[in-house]
Amino acid sequence: MELNETNIYKALEQVMDPEIPVLNVLDLGMITAVEVAGEAVHVKMIPTFAACPAVELIRRNIRTVLEETLQTVVTVEIDREAHWTSNRMTDSAKEKLKNFGIAPPQISNGEAYSEILLQTPCAHCGSKNTYLRSPFGSTLCRAIHYCRDCGQVFEHFKPLE
Amino acid sequence: MTKNNALIYMLTAMADDALILGHRNSEWTGLGPVMEEDIAFSSMAQDKIGHAWALYRIQQEDLGGGDPDQFAFLRNEKDYRCCHLVEQPNGEYDFSLMRHFLFDHAEAIRYEQLQQSSFAPLQPLARKLKGEIKYHTLHANAWITQLCRAGEESYARMQSALNACFPLALGLFEPGGEAEDLLVAEKVYPGEKALQQLWMDRIYAILSAAALNLPGEHAVQPAYGGRKGCHTVHLQPLLEEMGNVFRTDPAATW
Structure with a gap:
């Protein structure tokens, strides 16, 4: 698969939240940046709650899924600058939550x-x-x-x- | 005293308060008077310990401190900077609730002010934790108000819990001497006295709506000493229990 932003975002759609399995990390607004650097992919994410116990698991899942789909080296970094608020959640995410x-x-x-x-x-x-x-x-x-x-x-x- | 040391002094005090109260909150898990309260104190425990971890991490990444887990679990008692309020055993539910009310409003005010701190790493963290702690104060306010309207015995118990907690809670604002002066001069935060005043105004409004009488600030002896490493008899046993598993193998990966 070609390494570009569109394909990275497509692959991220498959990474689900372990506590709310109908939402992926994009639905939740957890991804703040993706970047292709040569043959490697770099992703920045923010946790929802400071003490969220699932952060490390989500981070690992992003790496595993992206490496498998894109067949390349992936690094996932916690974004210290960005601020997560529930307003980052997309409308389609809210619809999925309701149906859940x-x-x-x-x-x-x-x-x-x-x-x-x-x-x-x-x-x-x-x-x-x-x-x-x-x-x-x-x-x-x-x-x-x-x-x-x-x-x-x-x-x-x-x-x- | 360097600015680095002054920052470590302040962050350690904040983090240790959150860690120790987080541990006390967790002692309600499985024992809460109703299921929702069991869940509430367990959730607040999780939040507090996460907040402590975030503060220890800032010390490690920005101030040359050590590993957060080792720092949290392996220090000697005199190196903890928590105040006496958080060390107290949970007691009955009235005491735990009143402590939670006084502590969380103090924390909320501290983080509101730290959003404007000249120490940049604190700004995004303060903004985040402030939003989360609003749920803690919402919970505390609802129960204080409800229990004060729930009959004579309930009201009397809340008043006596307030009388017991108030001098201890003043220890949250123990003067920090040289470190505090330096942090105020550097505009890291407005200082303990200013925070205490904001806190008094905030809690007064809620307590008076609940018809509780706030003891006079000058009529009680504030429980100072925790910030200097002098603790009550309750801290050492707590530390032993809290660090018990960690100390069996400090190098283990969990």
Whole structure:
């Protein structure tokens, strides 16, 4: 396969998040740069949460998948300058999250989280008659809400500024 | 004192606070009063330990410090710079919650200020951690408010937890002497006194809405000493437990 940016991005589509397997690293906005340097490929990425335990695993997966697909040497570096916010997530990623049963993050616009978290649409029935049960869930990026209409608990990918 | 040493003094204190409180938070795993709270304290433990690691890493990469894991686990007690508040055993849930409330607001304020630090590596980190800690303060505020409205016994317990935690929490802002003066002059951060004032204003608003009485700042004895390596009897046993597995083989790859 020819070494160019388009093919690198195509290959990155196959690298899924280990905690949310319907999203790839591009959906999540984790990739900040790709570069072809001679015969080698260089990728820069940013973690979602500072303490995300999956960062090293994702980094290894990017290297393995890209080396296999592109048949070349790949280095993956953590980008110290770029800042991850949930606004980096693409619209199609939010759609995939919803179909997976997790409410997508609202656009964070500098407002206090307590306000944007109000009436998060239920991931099961879409009702806005919901409340935040806990800002912490099964992974660092998720919160737990309760829907008064369908009577079910649902998870939410938290907005992060 | 060089600027490098002053920065190490400040970053070690911040990181050790996060590491030790992270360990205490993790002690609630499996024991929380309801499942959501069990998950909350476990998640906050994970965040805190990640934040400590990021601060140790800055010391290693930008200030000539050592390996973060070795630094976290293999120091002697007197070389830790954490304050007495985080060393205390978890006690009952009222104490753990009140400590979490006072500590996380202090951290939030510190990171808000460090976004403008003249020490460049702190700027992106402060911005990131500030966003994450907002979920910690959101959690703390909700429980403080709710438990203060949950009847006489509940209210009384929250007030007595506040009375016990407040002098300890003042230790978060222990004056840093020469190191602090240097960092303030270099515009690394605004200094402990300024942070304490911002913190008092922030917590006062929430505590008074919950009808709790904040003890007078000058009526209590602040628990100082931690930043200088003088600790309570609770730290050494914690360090022994925390480093137990690591010390069996410090060179192991996990």
